[in-house]
Amino acid sequence: MTAPPERNVEDIVPAAPASASTILEAAVAVPVQLQALEGAGWRVIGASLRGRDHVSRGIERQDAFAAAVVSSMAFAVVCDGAGSARCAAAGAARFSQAVLEALKHEAADGGIRFSVARFRDVVIEAVEACRAAIKAEGLPLHEHHTTLLVLAARTDATFIAHVGDGLAGVALSADWTEAKLSLPENGEYANETVFVTEDDWTERLRCCRLPALQPGRVAVILTDGTMPFVIGPDQKGLEPGFMAPVSRHLFATGGVPAAEALAATLGSPDACRISGDDKTLVWIGRLAV
Amino acid sequence: MDMIPDVALKRNKVERLACVLIVDGSSSMKESGAIAELNEGLRTLAALLKEDDDTADGVQIAILRMGDQDAVTELTGFVDAADFTAPVVEANGSTPLGQAVEQAMRLIEAQKQRYRQNGISYKRPWLWIMSDGAPTDAWQPVAARARAAQEARQFTLWAIGIGKEAPLQALKAFTNGDRCFRIGERDFKAMFEWMSASMSAGSKGAAGQQVTLPPRPPEVADL
Numbered sequence: 001m002t003a004p005p006e007r008n009v010e011d012i013v014p015a016a017p018a019s020a021s022t023i024l025e026a027a028v029a030v031p032v033q034l035q036a037l038e039g040a041g042w043r044v045i046g047a048s049l050r051g052r053d054h055v056s057r058g059i060e061r062q063d064a065f066a067a068a069v070v071s072s073m074a075f076a077v078v079c080d081g082a083g084s085a086r087c088a089a090a091g092a093a094r095f096s097q098a099v100l101e102a103l104k105h106e107a108a109d110g111g112i113r114f115s116v117a118r119f120r121d122v123v124i125e126a127v128e129a130c131r132a133a134i135k136a137e138g139l140p141l142h143e144h145h146t147t148l149l150v151l152a153a154r155t156d157a158t159f160i161a162h163v164g165d166g167l168a169g170v171a172l173s174a175d176w177t178e179a180k181l182s183l184p185e186n187g188e189y190a191n192e193t194v195f196v197t198e199d200d201w202t203e204r205l206r207c208c209r210l211p212a213l214q215p216g217r218v219a220v221i222l223t224d225g226t227m228p229f230v231i232g233p234d235q236k237g238l239e240p241g242f243m244a245p246v247s248r249h250l251f252a253t254g255g256v257p258a259a260e261a262l263a264a265t266l267g268s269p270d271a272c273r274i275s276g277d278d279k280t281l282v283w284i285g286r287l288a289v
Numbered sequence: 290m291d292m293i294p295d296v297a298l299k300r301n302k303v304e305r306l307a308c309v310l311i312v313d314g315s316s317s318m319k320e321s322g323a324i325a326e327l328n329e330g331l332r333t334l335a336a337l338l339k340e341d342d343d344t345a346d347g348v349q350i351a352i353l354r355m356g357d358q359d360a361v362t363e364l365t366g367f368v369d370a371a372d373f374t375a376p377v378v379e380a381n382g383s384t385p386l387g388q389a390v391e392q393a394m395r396l397i398e399a400q401k402q403r404y405r406q407n408g409i410s411y412k413r414p415w416l417w418i419m420s421d422g423a424p425t426d427a428w429q430p431v432a433a434r435a436r437a438a439q440e441a442r443q444f445t446l447w448a449i450g451i452g453k454e455a456p457l458q459a460l461k462a463f464t465n466g467d468r469c470f471r472i473g474e475r476d477f478k479a480m481f482e483w484m485s486a487s488m489s490a491g492s493k494g495a496a497g498q499q500v501t502l503p504p505r506p507p508e509v510a511d512l
Contacts, residue, residue, distance in 0.1 A: 053493060188442075190304040190410035228302040235408060241297030249293040260290040270298040273342055276493050 031060075032267075034259040035067050035282075041215075041289070042074035042153065045250050046282035047263035051225055053276035059083075063223045063278040064092035066100035070107040074153040075100055076282040080166055080223040082145035082195060091144030095130050095196055099150055102126035116159060120207040123150055123161045127196050145195040149182070149221045153284055158210040158219060163201055164193040167227045169238050170210045170219040176244060177237040180210045184224060213286040218247045220284070225277030226266060250283055300346065306492045307349050307367060307400045307414040309393045311386075312378050313451065314356030317422045319380035323451055323474035327419075330477030331375035337485035338370035344485075345371035347492035351396055353389050357382035359426050361389045367400055370488070384420055386456075387428030390435050390463060393418075397444050412491060414444040417484065421451035421474070424459050432462040439465050449480065450512065457512050469512040476508035483509055 037044040050061040062081035067074070079096040081088025106114065106122050114122070127148070134141055147164030160168045165184035172178045185204065186193045194204045213219055220238070222230055232239050246265065250258045265271065266279040312331075318324040331352075339345050348370040354362045356379065364376040397414045404411045439446055448460035450471040461469050472480050486503040 186410070189413045191412050228300045229298045231301050233299075233301045235302065239297075239299065239301055241299060245295040245297075246293050257290075261293045264290045265292040265296055268292045268296075268298065274298060274300045276343070 031055075032263055033061070033065065033280075034256075034263055035065070036255050036259040037067055037069050037074075038254060039069040040072040040074075041155070041287050042069050043250065043254055043285045043287055044069060044074050044076060044282065045254070045258045045262055045285075046076065046280070047259055047266055048223075048280035049263055049267045049278065051276050051278040052272045054278060060089045061278050062088040062092055063225070063280040064089070064096045065280050065282050066096040067282055068100055068104050070104045072155065073107050074151075074284050075103045075107070076151045076221055076284060077103075078149040078166060078221045078223055078280055078282055079146045080164070080225075080278070080280070082147075082193075085145040085197075086143040087139065088143075088145060091134075091146040091197065094134070094144065095127060095146050095148055098130035098133075099123055099126045099148065102129075103150070103152060116207055116209040119152060119159045119209075120161065120205070123148075123207070124202060124205070127201070131197065141197045145197045147193060147223075148196045149223075151219060151221045151282075151284065153213055153219060153286070155286075156212045158212060160206075160208050160210060162206045163196050163204050165224045165227075166222060167224075167231055168219070168221045169230070170213065171217050171238060171243065172211060176240040177232065179232075179237045181231075181236070181238075182206065182208065183235070184227070213284070215286050215288045216251075218243070218283060218285050220281060222281040223278060225275045225279040226281045228274050229271065230281065246283065247285065251285055251287075302410065303346050304492070305349055305404060305409055305411040306347055306488065307397060307404075307411065308351070308488055309396055309414070309416045310350065310352045311389045311393055311416070311418040311420075312352060312354055312364075313384060313420045313422070314354040314362075314378050314380050315382055315384045315420075315422055316380060317384075317454070318451075321421065321452055321474045323421060323477070324378060324380035326475055326477040328375070328378055330481035331378070333478055334481040334485050335373050335375040337482065338373060338488065341489050344489040344492045345369070348488050349400070351393075351400075352376055353393055353396075354378055355382075355384050355386060355389045355420070356380065359383050359385040359388065361385060361392050363392075363396075367396070383425040384422050385426040385428075386418065386420055386424035386459065386463075387426045387431035390416070390418065390428070391431050394435065394438060394444075413442060415447065415488070415491065416444050417447045417449065418460065418463060419449040419451060420456060420460065422454055423456045428459060429462065432459070435463045436465055448512075449509075461512060470505070470509045471512055472509055479506040479508035482506070
């Protein structure tokens with residue numbers, strides 16, 4: 001495996017964003033969101049696509065993600081807006097961007113040694129600020145219902161924050177069967193989940209510290225539309241038939257072509273047959289030294 | 290852009306939607322000729338559910354028959370839609386609707402228990418009741434329990450009245466005021482096509498997404 005030379009952060013969509021608000025508008029408007037980042041020994045490749053059901057009903061993509069590499073840490077945030085919420089796409093874009101910005105600020109501000117408690121506080125502060133901003137604009141919070149999955153990768157630890165459904169996985173073995181997972185938390189029924197826009201959301205926030213990614217190892221965070229073919233058959237590990245070729249390709253390729261290939265895979269006919277929902281996956285690889 | 294080579298896309302997580310159908314096997318279904326239409330409709334349902342992979346893998350069906358001397362018979366235990374074969378419903382006897390709904394509620398609870406024990410994700414189960422005549426048992430207490438169970442989000446109930454003699458008030462008493470419909474004795478095909486499309490929509494519903502049912506055909510009218 002040959003790692004390409006390190007380069008600066010590259011956003012593919014939106015192209016050359018001028019500001020956070022530009023990012024939000026673009027993330028909501030486009031049917032596909034791609035991102036390829038590399039730096040400090042991390043490679044982050046993300047893709048988010050509108051699902052078959054949303055395409056056929058003329059509904060916008062309601063998943064969103066945001067990612068960054070800052071001060072030797074890799075961050076990724078994935079949100080899945082509720083289909084029943086009128087501003088679900090905006091909610092997913094706003095909350096993912098708000099949490100990412102807070103983590104970037106924390107990392108740049110010397111908080112790189114933060115504990116899981118501090119990580120939790122940063123996530124709560126960012127979400128609360130975003131909730132307050134939506135209310136201050138006179139917009140109904142419940143129309144912005146969204147889940148939240150956050151991954152912060154450091155060379156000695158991985159942090160996860162999770163509200164609602166979706167999946168985060170940190171691979172511990174080369175055969176993908178051994179992995180630490182953060183599984184969905186739903187109500188009794190699979191299609192009824194919890195959101196950061198609900199009053200008791202902090203009670204549903206699950207934060208944990210997981211082992212660090214070793215060189216050549218991978219973590220993923222994803223929305224529930226992607227989950228059926230990424231999670232392993234026993235729901236305990238990751239699916240080798242998906243993770244092995246994807247990781248081989250993303251480690252070997254990188255950059256825009258890697259993100260485009262990931263998007264093509266998530267949007268393939270077989271993937272769409274398995275789930276008609278929006279599909280988002282952010283792949284975080286630790287490059288071999 | 291080409292997809293990543295050699296990727297195996299397998300469905301490792303299936304969310305189940307358990308559906309119980311209570312069908313009317315009383316004598317009046319024979320007298321009106323509706324029983325033949327019901328059986329043809331069930332065969333249509335079995336065929337349509339297999340047309341879509343999500344539905345065939347996600348929906349599970351059980352069928353209870355009311356008939357004989359106030360008897361409730363399980364014609365089909367819970368089975369994947371992919372493996373569902375329409376049973377033949379015979380028309381002979383009475384309409385013990387209360388007993389049938391009571392048994393359906395027990396079936397649903399037991400199925401949910403099996404899902405939980407096996408770590409299987411599931412959606413809120415559906416119960417469809419279809420009848421052309423007045424219930425012949427003590428159905429009112431069961432109707433009250435069914436309403437309470439729906440309030441507690443234990444399942445969603447659809448009530449379908451068949452023909453001019455349909456027990457509309459009794460059927461309505463099992464619901465919380467909505468999802469009550471009526472069809473003619475010859476309208477089973479349209480009703481089962483709509484039921485299949487609804488089950489298909491229900492099996493695909495993502496988290497936080499209200500299930501948008503397909504448009505109701507004109508044959509399936511409001512009560």
